[in-house]
Amino acid sequence: MHSGSSSLDSEVVKSKIEAAGALINEGDPETSLRSDVLRIEFSGPEENFQITDIPGLVGHRRTERDITPRISREIIQSYVNQPRMIILGVVDAVTDFDRTHVFDLIDKADKEGDRTVGVVTKCDQVQNLGEEGLFALMSNSKDQGCPQPLTHGWFAVCNRSPEDVQAKKDITAQYETEEDMFKDTRWSPLPADRKGARRLRLFLSRLLNQHVKQEFPKIKSEIIKKRNAVEAALEKLGEHRDTVQAQRFYVARIIQEYQELARNALNDGWSSSNLPLQPAVRKSRVDFTNQLATAQLKYPLGHPDKDIAHNAIPKNASPPSFGPSPPVLFANYQYSNSGKVIENDTYDPVFDESACRTYEWIDREVAKFSGAELPGQVDPRIIQTLFQQQTQHWATLAQSHIEEVGDRVKRHSNSILQKICGDQDMLYRLKKYLDGVHEEAMSAAKNELKDLLDDELEQRPLTFSPLYRRELDSCRTKRNQQLFKQFTADKKRTFDIHDELVTYTLIAQARFGDNVCMQAVQRHLLGRKGPLGAFSTAWLSKLSDEEIQTLGGESKETIAERQSLMESKKKLDEALKEIEKA
Secondary structure, three states, X not given: OOOOOOOOOHHHHHXXXXXXXXXXXOOOOOOOOOOOOOEEEEEOOOOEEEEEOOOOOEOOOOOOOOOHHHHHHHHHHHHHOOOOOOEXXXXXXXXXXXXXXXXXXHHHHOOOXXXXXXXXXXXXXXXXXXXXXXXXXXXXXXXXXXXXXXXXXXXXXXXXXXXXXXXXXXXXXXXXXXXXXXXXXXXXXXXXXXXXXXXXXXXXXXXXXXXXXXXXXXXXXXXXHHHHHHHHHHHHHOXXXXXXXXXXXXXXXXXXXXXXXXXXXXXXXXXXXXXXXXXXXXXXXXXXXXXXXXXXXOOOOOOOOOOHHHHOOOOOOOOOXXXXXXXXXXXXXXXXXXXXXXXXXXXXXXXXXXXXXXHHHXXXXXXXXXOOOOOOOOOOHHHHHHHHXXXXXXXXXXXXXXXXXXXXXXXXXXXXXXXXXXXXXXXXXXXXXXXHHHHHHHHHHHHHHHHHHHHHHXXXXXXXXXXXXXXXXXXXXXXXXXXXXXXXXXHHHHHHHHXXXXXXXXXXXXXXXXXXXXXXXXXXXXXXXXXXXXXXXXXXXXXXXXXXXXXXOOOHHHHHHXXXXXXHHXXXXXXXXXXXXX
């Protein structure tokens, strides 16, 4: 609830409290307290102060449904925890001090006791004075039974009676009445400087001045920080734009800053602290290419340098067969630090079931195409079929990589706009345009991937790399010549197909990974055609005056926001001057 008023007399305060109470109790009139806060601020050329009425804390028997004690504690705790608050720990003289919860809150909020002053009210209603009650508390000494000694001690004051309130008794007359009461001899044990609201007021004034001086360095630092934030917000909003020329100039400034930050982001320069771009893209690229190399194949393939079927078989061992039994026979083997196989005849032969399944799979596929080729030859479709079956996961991995980078780029481009554009209406329009560019870029990248997959998987295996013949020849010469003497031509053919498939897969895998990263991701998502290159001077020059007005014009909300920021800056500048004078 917010309502301005030129005066703040008792009738105005009363009406506002009643209006606020009606709103607060509108939902559930049975609940006596809520977390809503009524705050009255008074400002003017001479004085600025704030009145906040918060509930008290006194223990009573309550129903399980009653949440009043919890709400009271939460409200009070939120205020007293603020380090610049002077805390008045108020208890009344006619209440059992053990029933008050103010001491618990004081201990938690002001452990050093620098901000707390104790006040005992309703002293005029006390019937019997005793050391165990009021005097014990006012002694401010544990030895004399004070339940809560405070650094700044306690003060005793009286309250105006209902008759005094109704008669509108002024504060000066109240001071005199209070002082007359404390002149009674029964109050003589209390120190003179601790009796009465007048002395409390003087003490609080000195304490407040001392506290403010201690806080000056922090206050000055905070004011400077707030002023810098306001100035930054004003700079983002730009100057008032009531002409097409001013609007075009502002849009051009936004575009220039966007280009610079986007370019830096791609070159490992600026990036949002919560959203690094280039390192994240690099990680995604490395993860993608590694997954291409290490993802689980339908059938495991050996490596030309490490496949034990190529390199070692125990002497005098029976030749492996490729039927249902027994499985392919291999030798235990070791590798030296150089990667070369160390044959060891002392090891017993072992059976590798995974390799057996791989060679049986190759034989089954060969059988499907047998009959059309000449004896000793292999149908060229064999390698293509095997390759297609082994690389079915490529599409999923590449699609995931493109989507991950696309999401990073979208969030990063939006974060750049958020950083440089203070006009929320313009920010919305630029983001909307950028979303369209991002959708087009993602669509182009996915279409590029579709073409790359078609080139790799739907066409016959093809490579012009000299590495293919070199690696294949190396693989075959590394086979143990004794191995070939023990196998038929059909079995040797199976090994040859396996080696061709391994060699081609390695080359195609590297080629596909590079093509996805360069042609799909780099070209469409990170290049000039992507979201990070969407805004340029060429794009700006094509916008008509009407489009510039739509994009860079100011709404009433933007104009009001600039005015509010300018007023805030003025007040902060004035506050800073006052602090520097102190």
